[in-house]
Amino acid sequence: MRLKLLAVLASTVSGLLPTLENRFIEEDDGSVKYVSDYTEDGGSSSTSVKTIRIATSDDDSYAIDTVQRDASSPVILNLIPGISLLQTDQNHECYFVNTTIGTSVFPLIVDTGSAYLWVYGDDCQQELCQAASVYTPSASSASTSTETFALAYVTGTASGEVVQDNIIVNRLATTEQFRFGVADQVPDFFASYPVSGIFGLPSSDSSSIESIISALYDSNAIASKRFSIALGEVGISQENSSSEFNNAGIFAIGEPIKELYTGEIKYSSLLNDAGTYWKIQIEQVVIGDTLVQFNESDTINGVESTIARAAIVDSGTTVLALPEQDALDLHTFFELSITDGTNFAVLCNSTLNINLQLNGHNWTLTADEYLGDPYASDSPFYGYCVSNIQGIQGMESWILGAVFLKTVYADFNLEEQEVGFATRNDNVILTSTETSSSSSVTSQAYYGNVTEVQSSLVTSTSTASQTTSSSTYRGEGLALTVTLPTIFVSVLAFLL
Numbered sequence: 282m283r284l285k286l287l288a289v290l291a292s293t294v295s296g297l298l299p300t301l302e303n304r305f306i307e308e309d310d311g312s313v314k315y316v317s318d319y320t321e322d323g324g325s326s327s328t329s330v331k332t333i334r335i336a337t338s339d340d341d342s343y344a345i346d347t348v349q350r351d352a353s354s355p356v357i358l359n360l361i362p363g364i365s366l367l368q369t370d371q372n373h374e375c376y377f378v379n380t381t382i383g384t385s386v387f388p389l390i391v392d393t394g395s396a397y398l399w400v401y402g403d404d405c406q407q408e409l410c411q412a413a414s415v416y417t418p419s420a421s422s423a424s425t426s427t428e429t430f431a432l433a434y435v436t437g438t439a440s441g442e443v444v445q446d447n448i449i450v451n452r453l454a455t456t457e458q459f460r461f462g463v464a465d466q467v468p469d470f471f472a473s474y475p476v477s478g479i480f481g482l483p484s485s486d487s488s489s490i491e492s493i494i495s496a497l498y499d500s501n502a503i504a505s506k507r508f509s510i511a512l513g514e515v516g517i518s519q520e521n522s523s524s525e526f527n528n529a530g531i532f533a534i535g536e537p538i539k540e541l542y543t544g545e546i547k548y549s550s551l552l553n554d555a556g557t558y559w560k561i562q563i564e565q566v567v568i569g570d571t572l573v574q575f576n577e578s579d580t581i582n583g584v585e586s587t588i589a590r591a592a593i594v595d596s597g598t599t600v601l602a603l604p605e606q607d608a609l610d611l612h613t614f615f616e617l618s619i620t621d622g623t624n625f626a627v628l629c630n631s632t633l634n635i636n637l638q639l640n641g642h643n644w645t646l647t648a649d650e651y652l653g654d655p656y657a658s659d660s661p662f663y664g665y666c667v668s669n670i671q672g673i674q675g676m677e678s679w680i681l682g683a684v685f686l687k688t689v690y691a692d693f694n695l696e697e698q699e700v701g702f703a704t705r706n707d708n709v710i711l712t713s714t715e716t717s718s719s720s721s722v723t724s725q726a727y728y729g730n731v732t733e734v735q736s737s738l739v740t741s742t743s744t745a746s747q748t749t750s751s752s753t754y755r756g757e758g759l760a761l762t763v764t765l766p767t768i769f770v771s772v773l774a775f776l777l
C-alpha cells in the first residue's frame with residue numbers, strides 16, 4: 282500500500298538520474314520491476330533489474346496488520362526503496378545515511394534536530410573536508426545561486442552557498458531540484474565522524490527551507506509527509522551474514538513500517554513553540570517509584586510546571602541532554618552519583634528505571650540504557666559508569682537523543698505535526714544486499730572536575746541549595762576521566 286504511488290507504468294530507462302517513472306515497471310502478475318540505472322557509490326553507471334513485490338491495498342499477503350503474527354516466527358522485511366539501513370561511527374555517536382547528491386554519494390547524519398540539509402563542498406580547505414567526500418556543484422546539473430547559509434553550532438559554524446541539485450535517498454528521488462547548503466566552512470568537531478554533512482529533518486517547511494520529505498512528497502515518491510527511525514541494530518543477525526546485515530538502524534521515508542514495531546504507535550502532538558523541532562511534552566518523569574519534582578519550572582504551551590518538561594526528539598544527539606539543573610535534579614536519585622557539572626557518573630550497579638510519560642504512555646529507560654562505559658579497575662572511580670544523561674548550560678528543553686531513540690520505533694509526521702513511538706519488533710529478518718560500513722574514529726576523552734551530587738531527593742530546599750552552590754560543581758580538583766558520550770549538539774544550531 283505504501284508504495285502504490287510509486288508503481289507508475291512506464292518502460293523506458295534513460296538518463297543517469299532515474300525518475301520515478303522509469304524506475305518501476307509493472308508486470309501483468311502485479312509485481313513491479315525496479316530498474317536501476319545508477320550506482321549508489323557514485324561510480325560509473327550500470328543497469329540492473331530486480332523484481333520486487335509492490336503491495337496493493339487489496340493484497341492479502343501484504344496485510345501484515347491483519348495477519349496473525351506468530352510471536353516466535355520472525356517477519357521478513359525487504360529493504361525496498363524508501364527503507365534504508367543506517368550506518369554509525371565506531372563509538373555509535375551518530376547515525377548516517379548514504380545520500381546521492383548530483384552524481385556522488387555522501388554519508389549524511391540523519392538529524393531530526395536540524396532543519397537544513399548541507400554537505401561539505403569542494404571549496405572547503407579544512408583538513409576534515411580533504412579527508413571526506415566533498416560535493417562539486419559543477420560535476421552535475423546543479424544550479425548555483427548567490428544565496429549563502431550559515432549555521433551556528435556550539436563549537437563552530439557551518440557556512441557556504443545555497444545550491445540546487447537532484448537528490449536520491451533510500452532510492453527515492455526528488456524530481457524537482459532541491460535547495461541545500463554546500464559548506465566551505467565546517468565546525469572542527471565533525472572531524473570525529475566519517476560523514477560529509479547533515480541530513481536535516483525539520484518538523485515543518487519554512488519559507489527559506491523546504492524539508493527533503495516535502496520535496497519527495499511533491500515528487501510523488503511518498504504518499505504522505507512522514508518518516509520513521511529505528512536507531513541501533515534492527516533484526517535478527519543471520520548466520521554468515523554478519524557483514525551484509527551489520528546495521529546501525531533503519532531510516533524509512535513514507536508510511537511507518539509495520540514489520541518494525543508491535544502494538545500501536547502512541548503519538549504526541551508537537552508543542553506550540555516547536556518551530557522546526559520535533560518538540561513534545563514529557564508529562565512526568567518517574568524514577569523508580571518516585572515522581573520527579575524539578576527545582577526549576579518549565580513553561581509548556583503557556584502552562585508552568587515543575588513536573589512536565591518540554592523535550593526535543595533529536596536523532597542527531599547521542600545522549601539525553603538536559604538543562605543543567607534538571608540533570609542535577611535527576612541524578613540526585615542515584616546514590617553517590619558524581620558530576621563535573623556537565624557529565625555525570627553513577628554506580629554501575631544502579632537498577633532504577635527512568636520512566637518518561639508521553640501522552641499517557643510510559644517509555645522506560647533501564648540501567649542498560651542510561652549507563653555508559655564503566656571506569657577501569659585502576660581508576661579511583663572504579664564501580665562507576667558514565668551516565669548517558671548530560672547537563673548542558675543554557676539549554677531550555679530536554680533533548681531525547683539516540684539513547685532514547687534506540688529503545689523505540691519512532692514515526693515523525695509533518696502533516697499531523699506529531700511524533701509517535703512504538704515498541705520495537707526485533708524479531709524481523711532483513712533481506713537486501715545493502716551493506717553498512719563504519720570507519721575508525723579515535724575515541725575521545727574528557728577531563729574535568731568532579732564532586733558528589735547530593736544523594737537525597739530534591740524535596741527540601743536545604744538539600745536543594747546545597748547541591749546548587751558552586752563549590753559542589755567545581756570540586757577539589759579530582760580529575761575524572763570520562764570517556765565522554767560526546768554529545769552531538771546539532772540541536773543547538775540555528776540559522777543565522
Ligand SMILES: *[C@@H]1O[C@H](CO)[C@@H](O)[C@H](O)[C@H]1NC(C)=O
Pocket residue numbers: 321322323366367368379386715716717718
Ligand atoms: C554507503 O556508501 C559507501 C560508499 O559508497 C558504501 O561503502 C557503503 O556500503 C554504503 N552503505 C550502505 C548502507 O548503503
Ligand SMILES: *[C@@H]1O[C@H](CO)[C@@H](O)[C@H](O)[C@H]1NC(C)=O
Pocket residue numbers: 520521
Ligand atoms: C556458514 O558458513 C559455514 C562455513 O563457511 C558453512 O559451513 C555453512 O554452511 C554456512 N551456513 C549457511 C546458512 O550458509
Ligand SMILES: *[C@@H]1O[C@H](CO)[C@@H](O)[C@H](O)[C@H]1NC(C)=O
Pocket residue numbers: 567569570636638641642643
Ligand atoms: C508510569 O510508571 C510509573 C512508575 O511505575 C507509574 O507510577 C505511572 O503511573 C506510570 N504511568 C502510566 C501512565 O502508566
Ligand SMILES: *[C@@H]1O[C@H](CO)[C@@H](O)[C@H](O)[C@H]1NC(C)=O
Pocket residue numbers: 628629630663664
Ligand atoms: C553497588 O556498588 C557500590 C560500589 O561498588 C557498592 O558499594 C554497593 O554496595 C553496591 N550496591 C549493591 C546493591 O550491590
Ligand SMILES: *[C@@H]1O[C@H](CO)[C@@H](O)[C@H](O)[C@H]1NC(C)=O
Pocket residue numbers: 728729730755756757758
Ligand atoms: C578544576 O579545578 C581547578 C581547581 O579548583 C580549576 O583551576 C580548574 O579550572 C577546574 N577545571 C575545570 C574543567 O573546571
Ligand SMILES: *[C@@H]1O[C@H](CO)[C@@H](O)[C@H](O)[C@H]1NC(C)=O
Pocket residue numbers: 576577606739744745746747748749
Ligand atoms: C531551586 O530554586 C530555588 C529558587 O529559585 C533556589 O533558591 C535553589 O537554590 C534551587 N535549588 C537548586 C538545587 O538548584
